[in-house]
Amino acid sequence: xxxxxxxxxxxxxxxxxxxxxxxxxxxxxxxxxxxxxxxxxxxxxxxxxxxxxxxxxxxxxxxxxxxxxxxxxxxxxxxxxxxxxxxxxxxxxxxxxxxxxxxxxxxxxxxxxxxxxxxxxxxxxxxxxxxxxxxxxxxxxxxxxxxxxxxxxxxxxxxxxxxxxxxxxxxxxxxxxxxxxxxxxxxxxxxxxxxxxxxxxxxxxxxxxxxxxxxxxxxxxxxxxxxxxxxxxxxxxxxxxxxxxxxxxxxxxxxxxxxx
Numbered sequence: 001x002x003x004x005x006x007x008x009x010x011x012x013x014x015x016x017x018x019x020x021x022x023x024x025x026x027x028x029x030x031x032x033x034x035x036x037x038x039x040x041x042x043x044x045x046x047x048x049x050x051x052x053x054x055x056x057x058x059x060x061x062x063x064x065x066x067x068x069x070x071x072x073x074x075x076x077x078x079x080x081x082x083x084x085x086x087x088x089x090x091x092x093x094x095x096x097x098x099x100x101x102x103x104x105x106x107x108x109x110x111x112x113x114x115x116x117x118x119x120x121x122x123x124x125x126x127x128x129x130x131x132x133x134x135x136x137x138x139x140x141x142x143x144x145x146x147x148x149x150x151x152x153x154x155x156x157x158x159x160x161x162x163x164x165x166x167x168x169x170x171x172x173x174x175x176x177x178x179x180x181x182x183x184x185x186x187x188x189x190x191x192x193x194x195x196x197x198x199x200x201x202x203x204x205x206x207x208x209x210x211x212x213x214x215x216x217x218x219x220x221x222x223x224x225x226x227x228x229x230x231x232x233x234x235x236x237x238x239x240x241x242x243x244x245x246x247x248x249x250x251x252x253x254x255x256x257x258x259x260x
Contacts, residue, residue, distance in 0.1 A: 029147060030144065030147055030148070033140055033143050033144045033147070034076045034094075034144070036140055037076070037081070037094070037137065037140050037141070037144070038074045038076065040133050040136060040137050040140070041071065041074050041081070041083070041137075042070070042071065042074060043070065043133070044070065044128060044130075044132075044133070045067070045068075045069055045070055045128075045129070045130065046067075046068040046069070046070070046071065046083065046085070046090075046126055046127075046128070047065035047066065047067055047068065047107045047108070047126065047127040047128070047129060048065060048066055048068050048090060048125055048126055048127070049063055049064070049065050049125040049126075049127070050064055050065070050066045051064050052064055053106045053114065055106055055114065055116050059104055059106075059116055062104050062105050062106045062116065063103075063105040063106070064105070064106045064107070064114075065105065065106070065107040065108070065127040066107075066108050067107065067108040067110065068085040068086075068087060068088070068090070069085065069086065071083040071084060071085055072084050072085060072086065076094070079093055079094045079095055079144075079148060080092070080093055080094070081093075081094060090125075090126075092123060092124040092125070092126060093124065094141060094144050094145070094148070095145055095148065096123055096124040096141075097123075097141070097222075097223070097225075098121055098122075098123050098134065098137060098138045098141055099121065099122050099123070100119075100120075100121055100260075101117070101118065101119060101120045101121060101122050101127070102118065103118065104116055104117070104118050105117060105118075105120075105127070107127060107129060117129065121134050142225055142258060145225045145226070146225060146228075146229060149225065149226055149229040149230075150229055153204075153233055153236075156204045156205060157205075157233075157236050157237065159205075160204075160205040160237060166205075166206075167203055167205065167206040168206070169206055169207060170202075170203070170206075172202060173199060173202050173203055173206055173207060176195050176196075176198045176199045176202065177199055177207055177210070179195050180192050180195035180196045180198075180199060180210070180213070181213075183195060184213060184217065189217045189220060189221055192213070192217055193214060193217050193218070196210045196213055196214045196217075197214070200214075205237055208234055208237040208238045208241075209234070211230045211231070211233045211234035211237065212230070212231065212234045212243075212247065214226075214227075214230040215227045215228070215229075215230035215231035215234065215247075215250070216250075218230060219250070219254055219257075224254040224255075224257045224258050225258060227250075227254050228251050228254050228255065228258075231247050231248075231250055231251050231254075232251065234247060235247055235248065
């Protein structure tokens with residue numbers, strides 16, 4: 001009995017240490033990404049959306065970005081970047097996607113004029129006029145979002161695979177599923193996503209289709225990174241699903257969208 005107790009104690013200690021090591025590794029990876037993002041942002045000149053301006057009779061009421069120059073200080077807490085400029089302190093979420101600008105906009109052009117462009121990249125309410133290092137920044141933001149969205153799913157998957165009897169759908173869970181599906185049919189995607197998220201929060205593996213549906217809705221709203229993460233989770237939970245081939249093909253499509 002004593003030997004058995006000791007063995008169980010060793011196994012329990014090993015499991016706890018392994019979980020702690022995985023959590024530390026994930027945290028270290030996110031910290032590394034954050035530090036690299038800060039290094040790039042230190043050397044970027046920022047413009048910030050403040051309203052609208054007109055350049056001439058043809059270019060009227062365009063989004064206007066004031067010049068903030070380079071940040072004096074940058075800090076990141078969880079998924080929020082705080083940038084301190086001479087004029088103000090601004091924040092942006094690391095979950096915001098870096099997007100190419102395809103529409104005319106105006107920005108402050110030193111020493112005292114205004115320019116307009118149909119290029120550059122936007123990040124939340126920020127504008128980057130020069131493209132230097134933006135490809136690297138985009139990749140880092142994608143990596144951060146993937147790790148952030150992935151969360152502790154490896155542990156969830158391990159727990160699921162260890163089950164001899166798969167969990168049943170409770171009445172509470174069924175209610176959320178029915179409501180989420182109804183909102184999805186009505187194309188009320190925001191409410192549908194909130195309800196599918198409730199399904200997963202209630203039980204992360206009782207209804208794998210919640211991940212599948214979250215993936216499709218996320219792609220509809222342009223959040224391809226979140227779509228990929230959820231579809232990967234779906235495939236890991238039910239690798240033998242009838243729609244597994246179609247699900248993987250969707251991932252390939254969305255990966256191409258991210259590369260644009």
